[in-house]
Amino acid sequence: xxxxxxxxxxxxxxxxxxxxxxxxxxxxxxxxxxxxxxxxxxxxxxxxxxxxxxxxxxxxxxxxxxxxxxxxxxxxxxxxxxxxxxxxxxxxxxxxxxxxxxxxxxxxxxxxxxxxxxxxxxxxxxxxxxxxxxxxxxxxxxxxxxxxxxxxxxxxxxxxxxxxxxxxxxxxxxxxxxxxxxxxxxxxxxxxxxxxxxxxxxxxxxxxxxxxxxxxxxxxxxxxxxxxxxxxxxxxxxxxxxxxxxxxxxxxxxxxxxxxxxxxxxxxxxxxxxxxxxxxxxxxxxxxxxxxxxxxxxxxxxxxxxxxxxxxxxxxxxxxxxxxxxxxxxxxxxxxxxxxxxxxxxxxxxxxxxxxxxxxxxxxxxxxxxxxxxxxxxxxxxxxxxxxxxxxxxxxxxxxxxxxxxxxxxxxxxxxxxxxxxxxxxxxxxxxxxxxxxxxxxxxxxxxxxxxxxxxxxxxxxxxxxxxxxxxxxxxxxxxxxxxxxxxxxxxxxxxxxxxxxxxxxxxxxxxxxxxxxxxxxxxxxxxxxxxxxxxxxxxxxxxxxxxxxxxxxxxxxxxxxxxxxxxxxxxxxx
Amino acid sequence: xxxxxxxxxxxxxxxxxxxxxxxxxxxxxxxxxxxxxxxxxxxxxxxxxxxxxxxxxxxxxxxxxxxxxxxxxxxxxxxxxxxxxxxxxxxxxxxxxxxxxxxxxxxxxxxxxxxxxxxxxxxxxxxxxxxxxxxxxxxxxxxxxxxxxxxxxxxxxxxxxxxxxxxxxxxxxxxxxxxxxxxxxxxxxxxxxxxxxxxxxxxxxxxxxxxxxxxxxxxxxxxxxxxxxxxxxxxxxxxxxxxxxxxxxxxxxxxxxxxxxxxxxxxxxxxxxxxxxxxxxxxxxxxxxxxxxxxxxxxxxxxxxxxxxxxxxxxxxxxxxxxxxxxxxxxxxxxxx
Numbered sequence: 001x002x003x004x005x006x007x008x009x010x011x012x013x014x015x016x017x018x019x020x021x022x023x024x025x026x027x028x029x030x031x032x033x034x035x036x037x038x039x040x041x042x043x044x045x046x047x048x049x050x051x052x053x054x055x056x057x058x059x060x061x062x063x064x065x066x067x068x069x070x071x072x073x074x075x076x077x078x079x080x081x082x083x084x085x086x087x088x089x090x091x092x093x094x095x096x097x098x099x100x101x102x103x104x105x106x107x108x109x110x111x112x113x114x115x116x117x118x119x120x121x122x123x124x125x126x127x128x129x130x131x132x133x134x135x136x137x138x139x140x141x142x143x144x145x146x147x148x149x150x151x152x153x154x155x156x157x158x159x160x161x162x163x164x165x166x167x168x169x170x171x172x173x174x175x176x177x178x179x180x181x182x183x184x185x186x187x188x189x190x191x192x193x194x195x196x197x198x199x200x201x202x203x204x205x206x207x208x209x210x211x212x213x214x215x216x217x218x219x220x221x222x223x224x225x226x227x228x229x230x231x232x233x234x235x236x237x238x239x240x241x242x243x244x245x246x247x248x249x250x251x252x253x254x255x256x257x258x259x260x261x262x263x264x265x266x267x268x269x270x271x272x273x274x275x276x277x278x279x280x281x282x283x284x285x286x287x288x289x290x291x292x293x294x295x296x297x298x299x300x301x302x303x304x305x306x307x308x309x310x311x312x313x314x315x316x317x318x319x320x321x322x323x324x325x326x327x328x329x330x331x332x333x334x335x336x337x338x339x340x341x342x343x344x345x346x347x348x349x350x351x352x353x354x355x356x357x358x359x360x361x362x363x364x365x366x367x368x369x370x371x372x373x374x375x376x377x378x379x380x381x382x383x384x385x386x387x388x389x390x391x392x393x394x395x396x397x398x399x400x401x402x403x404x405x406x407x408x409x410x411x412x413x414x415x416x417x418x419x420x421x422x423x424x425x426x427x428x429x430x431x432x433x434x435x436x437x438x439x440x441x442x443x444x445x446x447x448x449x450x451x452x453x454x455x456x457x458x459x460x461x462x463x464x465x466x467x468x469x470x471x472x473x474x475x476x477x478x479x480x481x482x483x484x485x486x487x488x489x490x491x492x493x494x495x496x497x498x499x500x501x502x503x504x505x506x507x508x509x510x511x512x513x514x515x516x517x518x519x520x521x522x523x524x525x526x527x528x529x530x531x532x533x534x535x536x537x538x539x540x541x542x543x544x545x546x547x548x549x550x551x552x553x554x555x556x557x558x559x560x561x562x563x564x565x566x567x568x569x570x571x572x573x574x575x
Numbered sequence: 576x577x578x579x580x581x582x583x584x585x586x587x588x589x590x591x592x593x594x595x596x597x598x599x600x601x602x603x604x605x606x607x608x609x610x611x612x613x614x615x616x617x618x619x620x621x622x623x624x625x626x627x628x629x630x631x632x633x634x635x636x637x638x639x640x641x642x643x644x645x646x647x648x649x650x651x652x653x654x655x656x657x658x659x660x661x662x663x664x665x666x667x668x669x670x671x672x673x674x675x676x677x678x679x680x681x682x683x684x685x686x687x688x689x690x691x692x693x694x695x696x697x698x699x700x701x702x703x704x705x706x707x708x709x710x711x712x713x714x715x716x717x718x719x720x721x722x723x724x725x726x727x728x729x730x731x732x733x734x735x736x737x738x739x740x741x742x743x744x745x746x747x748x749x750x751x752x753x754x755x756x757x758x759x760x761x762x763x764x765x766x767x768x769x770x771x772x773x774x775x776x777x778x779x780x781x782x783x784x785x786x787x788x789x790x791x792x793x794x795x796x797x798x799x800x801x802x803x804x805x806x807x808x809x810x811x812x813x814x815x816x817x818x819x820x821x822x823x824x825x826x827x828x829x830x831x832x833x834x835x836x837x838x839x840x841x842x843x844x845x846x847x848x849x850x851x852x853x854x855x856x857x858x859x860x861x862x863x864x865x866x867x868x869x870x871x872x873x874x875x876x877x878x879x880x881x882x883x884x885x886x887x888x889x890x891x892x893x894x895x896x897x898x899x900x901x902x903x904x905x906x907x908x909x910x911x912x
Contacts, residue, residue: 001789082577087655126704133706136681152906159899186654188681211677215654228899233898379908409911424763428911452871454686455616455735471905483901517737 003307004295012117023064024052027198028279029205030488034479035288035334037343038095039253040218044479045205046100047197048486052239054369057082059240066242066278067196069134074226077127080174081112081158086137087218089249093351093503094371100488100525101245103221104465104504107137109184112156113174124176136188138180145388146464147178148424151412153383153469153502157229157483159238174490179385179464181507185220187211193222196244197274204274205321208266209246216357219249229486232395258341259295261333267411269331273321282319282332283488288343289315299324302397308490316492334352348477349374352468355504361445361513366392368439368466368505372431374473379409379430381469382439386423389414389446389512390463396424399427401435424482445512453514460509471498604759605716607868609634609644612693614734616650616724621805622796623665624652626766626812628674633819634720638868645696647683649725649735657685659802666808666816668800682708690740698751705744715756720764720865724812727767729790730775746776760853761864762830766811768793771847783853785834786810788844795843810842824867831858850890 027049034042051066053059060071074082085103109128117123121144132139149172160170190211194201201207214220221243231239252260262282263269273280286304289295301317302324308314324330351371358364364385372378386392394413399406409428414425431437472478478501481487482494516522553561611634613627631646653662653675664675668763678773683692696711697823713719725732731739752758763784765773770786777784786795787809796806797813808816822828834857837846863868 055742056620129702136684136708138685138687141686155902155904157904159901161897162900163895163897182653182685184654184685186651187675187677187683188679189676191680211662211675212660212673216660230899230901236897238899289810379905381906412908428906428908430908455737469905483904498905549838551660 002323010309015468016413023347025065026050026278027065027274027276028273028487029277029281030279031205031208031282032100032285032479032488033282033332035252035293036096036249037288037510038092038343039251039258039342040096041250041252041265042096042099043246043248043265044100045244045486046488047244049198049242049244050239050486051241052237054238055228055240055390058080058105063199066437067198068225069224070224070242072198073127073134074196075129077123077130078117079111079127080114080225080228081110082224084108084131084135084139085221085223086135086183086189087219087221088185088215088502089217089221090506091219091221091249091504096249097348098479098501099247099286099556100481100503101221101223101225101247102504103180103223103247104179104467105178105507106181106185106462106464107139108177108179108464108504109142110154110177111140111175112154112158113176115174117174123181123249128178135192137183137185139183141180142178142256145420146180146381146385146422147176148385148414148422149175150177150383150385150424150426150467151175152381152410152426153177158241159230159235160355166500177385181464183463185222186215190214190222193224193244193246196224198276199274203272204277204280205270206274207271208262209489210267211422213267214246214248215342217248219247220252223246223247223249230484236275237543238459239484241458243486258336258339259334263331269329270321270325271329272325279487279489280321281489282321283411284317284319284332284334285314286317287314289346290315293341293343296335296337296437298335299330305492309491309493309495310473310478311376312475312478314492319543331396339454344453348371349382349469349472349474350468350501350503352466352503352505354466354508356508357440361511363442363444365396365440365442367506370429370437370439370468372433372435372437376433376473377471378472379428379432381467382427384423384424384430385418385468386425386443387461387463388418388420388422388450389461390423390443390510392423392425392443393442394425394441397425397439397489397529398441399429399437399439400434401437401464404432404436406430406432420508444512447513447515450515450517453517455513457517458511460511463508463510465504468503469500471500472567473498475499587677598757601714604718604864606714607643607720607865608711608713608734609638609639609716609720609722610647610696611644611720611722612647612688612724613649614647614688614723614732616735618650618652618655618657619804619805620650620726621652621664622808623724624648625664625674625808626749626900627722629666629808629812629816630720630722630764631679632672632674632676633816633822634866635661637819637822637863637866638824639866639890640868641680642708643868644680645709647688647693648681648685649688650685650855655802665800665803666690668798674896680708686735688735689736689839690734690744693734693740693746694748696704697757699755699757711757713752713757714797715759717758719758719761719863721761722741722764722766723773724766724809727769729769730772731740732765732767741771742776745773746778749777749782752778753781759877760864764815766794766809769784770794771849774847774849777849778853780852781854782849783830783857784847784849786847786849789847810844811837811846814841819862819866822862824863824865825862826863828862829858830862830865831856833862837877839886844863 015352030046033046049065060075063071085101119564128139128142134363151172197206225243228238231237304316305316356364359538412426457555478499481491611627613630615623615625623820663673666674702807727826731741733739745747760781766787795810797808800807818836822843834848
């Protein structure tokens, strides 16, 4: 399946015979550029640090390539696995396929604490506060009132100890998940993200992460993924893996020309690889070339790889940055021979959307629609974490597919408590083939206390996304790395039994009944006016006496009053 | 023995090379901090964010590190969907300076900018889990620049359009800082309407206060950028920045000059100054005492030998053989059917 070319041999050499430093760690930087059928381009950066060591108290006291700031936080709070994403925009699964890392809008954080941690909530609070400081994000707003510990949706993606005498440690009581859909993502988050890299943003692929270009995209997401992986094939030793990812969707539809290049997307070419990196590669998915789109890569790639994975055939052009950048700044251009043609879109087999129905500010319904485009049934897990101020009614749950009711295979529900915990709902559903399944639940919009409303209460309240987890049987439009892989290269030709996806639906903006905050002021003004108007005449009447006063008149006035009397008198007589 | 000699040699050598700068002892402070606060939410208050970022840019350029700048921004303007150029904030229609820059660190943002958090920050009464970047870790040798901008009235400053801090509260917070020995000197700058009312109730020593307008006056904005659609900077900060852009870390410009940056025909409001609490003569205090950072560093051209620590053979406890494995990522559905 692999077309061998001479440069490829060197590429494989770099990939598989990794230089092992005395610290037993290595760093890889990769960029995947994937033109999408909708004429968008998906750019995915991954910076991977793997450190062959066990995670114990003293590990993070000295670090070589692993960012020490993050390491200290992980060690202090005894974290086994950490996933943090900061995202702006919505990923369109139908059009864009499945991303390397799923991320809901705003901030999302998932953590597995070590099984020895006694008070998970305290560590969770400490961890989120520390990460808030590290990433300049308002993660300190994560608290038990918006965190859940789902039983089925999340499994540890790292290895767990299965030695004799060790109790099975997969226990969701040590898991915390929270999403802050309101969180904004901007330069102040990207800056500390870049500082975690061994070359900072001074060398290598990270030089392409220019704030103004990164944030001028249809979708952008930065992520930190820490886990423990196997370091040998029999898995008796462990390594620590840190993946730092940046996912971007660039739009080439609106431009005059469909051509794109590294310089156009990131504002500059590549000056060279990070000297600390073992692997420093750019991949371009050229599967769509020579179908109904014909384009040319300038300069031509170092190698081409054909990847067959779960029925999906992809052709990938590989650029080794070290060999290309030796002559100076280098830029990859993709030049189209045709004008604006859309690619062929094979829609993803599973996607979902979510919306609110109902009117008024008293109650509504939450609807999640799940689409199964596959010819067989699909088992999925639906996770809904609903904020406490939107109380839901379990009896109103309806899951229908057309006219048929669907009975969930398993169901978990934890009612929310006001100001303490959210409503947690988890269902395992079997979706019929080629179907649209509709999940709906009724909810109330509750009144908050006056002080609980944010300064812009009339903007509305955000509700985090639902998460739909499935093990897809085929890998159509599928990009994520396999469980046992660390770098993008590991996803080539990685056929497995199933392909895990965790779709995020839209986050919703709900307008809760909002009081008129100026009401007390208005009442004071009105009441004071009324009192003043009443008080004045009353005070006058009660403190002043009416006394008749003789009027002294000159001859003009006398004449006038005489005439007036003559006119007025006859009328009075009539009365 | 040899190591000992090297260390003594180094110390000796350093003490020779070390010359205390002339103005070092006179300033009396040992470190510099800045607390820069924008209290306004909503897009039409873009200019307040531009104000605070202009000052941020200046203090950073003049040497205060990000770890000693507490930047509070109440709303996101840079990545606001209304911003035609994402991740940028401009304070001038010519757009030659992107004050948001490429390495900004915002410590408090959005809903975190509240009166409570501001007062807690100043007085140091924060929750134990607060990260270091959100703490004002000052001591009795710290010179602090406090810059506030937003909408104010006679005796108060609004936060987020929903709450306000009064001048009395602010005065008390500063007094608490003084009693806790949290500062050496403070330069307090406030750019709001009726700004001078904010410093009238101060009673703690060593504070020099500057306000963009007197009581009864409005602070006005400088100019509008039709591409952005809103006013982009206030007059006082515009001229203050104009002055600060010409200041270099080594320059000898004084606070006295800084106090005169915006005469009435530029600002259209009268800049108020309160000097009675400040013990030094502003005309003799360099601007860099507050806007710059004190870092007495001497370069040495001589080579120092540093010995590497001798590696000791640590006996590692033999770990019991362990077996790890990945977990199935999807629950076994067959047990439910």
